Amino acid sequence: DTGVSQDPRHKITKRGQNVTFRCDPISEHNRLYWYRQTLGQGPEFLTYFQNEAQLEKSRLLSDRFSAERPKGSFSTLEIQRTEQGDSAMYLCASSTLGGLGQETQYFGPGTRLLVL
Amino acid sequence: GENVGLHLPTLSVQEGDNSIINCAYSNSASDYFIWYKQESGKGPQFIIDIRSNMDKRQGQRVTVLLNKTVKHLSLQIAATQPGDSAVYFCAVISGGYNKLIFGAGTRLAVHP
Numbered sequence: 001d002t003g004v005s006q007d008p009r010h011k012i013t014k015r016g017q018n019v020t021f022r023c024d025p026i027s028e029h030n031r032l033y034w035y036r037q038t039l040g041q042g043p044e045f046l047t048y049f050q051n052e053a054q055l056e057k058s059r060l061l062s063d064r065f066s067a068e069r070p071k072g073s074f075s076t077l078e079i080q081r082t083e084q085g086d087s088a089m090y091l092c093a094s095s096t097l098g099g100l101g102q103e104t105q106y107f108g109p110g111t112r113l114l115v116l
Numbered sequence: 117g118e119n120v121g122l123h124l125p126t127l128s129v130q131e132g133d134n135s136i137i138n139c140a141y142s143n144s145a146s147d148y149f150i151w152y153k154q155e156s157g158k159g160p161q162f163i164i165d166i167r168s169n170m171d172k173r174q175g176q177r178v179t180v181l182l183n184k185t186v187k188h189l190s191l192q193i194a195a196t197q198p199g200d201s202a203v204y205f206c207a208v209i210s211g212g213y214n215k216l217i218f219g220a221g222t223r224l225a226v227h228p
Contacts, residue, residue: 042218107159
């Protein structure tokens with residue numbers, strides 16, 4: 001499978017604990033995005049990397065959240081001191097130029113986080 | 117900023133019928149639109165896209181229509197099948213880094 005992969009698929013943690021998620025994009029994609037999706041809603045943008053550079057962060061990304069893409073390949077998203085409101089699906093996407101000359105984002109399966 | 121909404125939260129259709137899912141957007145400067153399908157427990161799956169210089173684009177059993185005058189797009193699925201049951205999102209590119217703004221989604225339920 002050469003799609004976007006994410007690990008773990010599910011994470012249950014207690015409030016106050018730190019968690020880290022990993023995303024492996026499609027290998028030739030240099031753009032990588034993180035989104036958060038809560039139940040019944042569409043995904044919301046969190047942050048964007050081009051190669052190893054983090055170029056945009058949403059105001060949804062509080063100072064408890066940090067994302068890295070150290071070698072421009074896989075990325076990690078860490079949440080420190082988790083809160084119950086952090087419970088959501090965390091989605092990663094990577095992009096390439098599509099047939100219309102526009103970047104097309106392809107999503108991974110997501111990591112579902114439950115904070116107790 | 118961009119607001120993206122869908123007209124109906126749930127759509128029920130009979131197998132074999134055509135389905136139409138609608139979406140409205142607010143920013144007249146938006147120039148790239150995408151439809152995604154999301155099955156339970158999975159990430160969004162790209163279906164079809166369209167640019168603002170187009171009114172219509174067709175894929176396999178799917179057609180996207182764009183009406184820039186009223187800032188509306190629709191996804192038409194021909195001969196809907198049980199495997200089409202999912203939540204469908206329209207998304208709009210926003211900003212210089214191509215981040216996607218999603219609507220809330222329409223759940224499509226296909227009945228045999």
